[in-house]
Amino acid sequence: MNPPPNGAPDRRPGGRTARIRAQVLDAVRAELGEHGYEGLTMEAVAARAGVHRTTVYRRWQDVGGLLADVLDAAGEDDWAPPDTGSLRGDLTALNGEIHDSLVVRPSIPQALVAASFRSARAADAQQRLWEDRYQRCEAIVERAVERGELPPDTAARPLLIAATAPLYHQLVLLRTAPDPHLAAQAATTAALAATAGAFARPAPGDGP
Amino acid sequence: MNPPPNGAPDRRPGGRTARIRAQVLDAVRAELGEHGYEGLTMEAVAARAGVHRTTVYRRWQDVGGLLADVLDAAGEDDWAPPDTGSLRGDLTALNGEIHDSLVVRPSIPQALVAASFRSARAADAQQRLWEDRYQRCEAIVERAVERGELPPDTAARPLLIAATAPLYHQLVLLRTAPDPHLAAQAATTAALAATAGAFARPAPGDGP
DNA sequence: CCACTAGTGCGACAACTGTTGCTTTAAGAT
DNA sequence: ATCTTAAAGCAACAGTTGTCGCACTAGTGG
Structure with missing residues (x-):
């Protein structure tokens, strides 16, 4: 190429x-x-x-290329998900971070999302960054399983999505006014559903 | 003006x-x-x-103005949320509609979201359309309350957001591959959390 | 039927965006 | 030190986007 x-x-x-x-x-x-x-x-x-x-x-080449490079550089940091000692605490803290990054004006993450709609390269970089972040966040779920808070066959990704998606939806897509306890609300709901086994994997026999 | x-x-x-x-x-x-x-x-x-x-x-004036007009025209239809007889069924059917509208290529809703990042006027129109849609969807929650599926003080909007946000998040923001049972998964999770009372309003005494 | 005028067509223009060939600078190698 | 060459500077250019003044068309009202 x-x-x-x-x-x-x-x-x-x-x-x-x-x-x-x-x-x-x-x-x-x-x-x-x-x-x-x-x-x-x-x-x-x-x-x-x-x-x-x-x-x-x-x-x-273009604006998308610039943003893609910025995104790639952003993924090279040493960020780690919060570790508060409980699933609900971790998710709430995580959502708090997301919330803060999205409400400051102007918001870099918001701008990067916007850019990903205009440039295929920025979209790819964005996707890599999301993947990296959610991968790191799976540690939250693993720790919760080790603590016995969650059943061992809990699927981490859908749980994390359920916890964080409402924030992005409201602040990025819907653009409603920032709700101070929105972060905690979404985190609590997800944690509750997870504890009830809503994210148990369908096929239990997926071993070697 | x-x-x-x-x-x-x-x-x-x-x-x-x-x-x-x-x-x-x-x-x-x-x-x-x-x-x-x-x-x-x-x-x-x-x-x-x-x-x-x-x-x-x-x-x-500009592309955003065109899209805004299209969006406003889109809100003038007679769409109504599905009515299947159960909360979970309604949410699943609703998510199915959303899913389908987002995965067809090219997707008009996707394009409208993209446009809302470039034009303030398109963003406003988009916000009006979302508001209208979620307003109509509150009927789903009201029916569930009437059936006794949910406690009467359930907040409709957060519940609807929790049910639909994962879809938008995965298909619009994350752009992961379309998951066939993603719609049902998100709907089920939200319904479960709602039944457990996760969306009960904090202040019960808000009557006259 | 005729007059009025909001709204459209038209062409020219300025501003901006992105490209290309060539020259100049400076990092890395002998 | 000096040579080589990747990468940056430079200027001129073509294409695109958005604007403006004026002429004209066609609904609206008398």
């Missing part, structure tokens, strides 16, 4: 290439913070990064 | 104005169906509608 879009410091990891990438990505985040996704243009990013337009076009 | 964008046949409800509005909205839906939201341009809509570009710009 074409050369890797995300910096690809394979051939020349030298200072300039990396420096310019950092400048540009910083500029993207700053622009996103100031004008939101709507106001994010290649022109403005290049100007703020102190880099020529052509450079940005050549390395990232 | 400015003259009403959605046709506004106040002053001259004559045949041509209405005819052109219909042509343009049809063209929007057709373009949306063929090229998705990405490929929706004012130029193409005008051409397909057999109308001059300037006319479309003047009456709808």
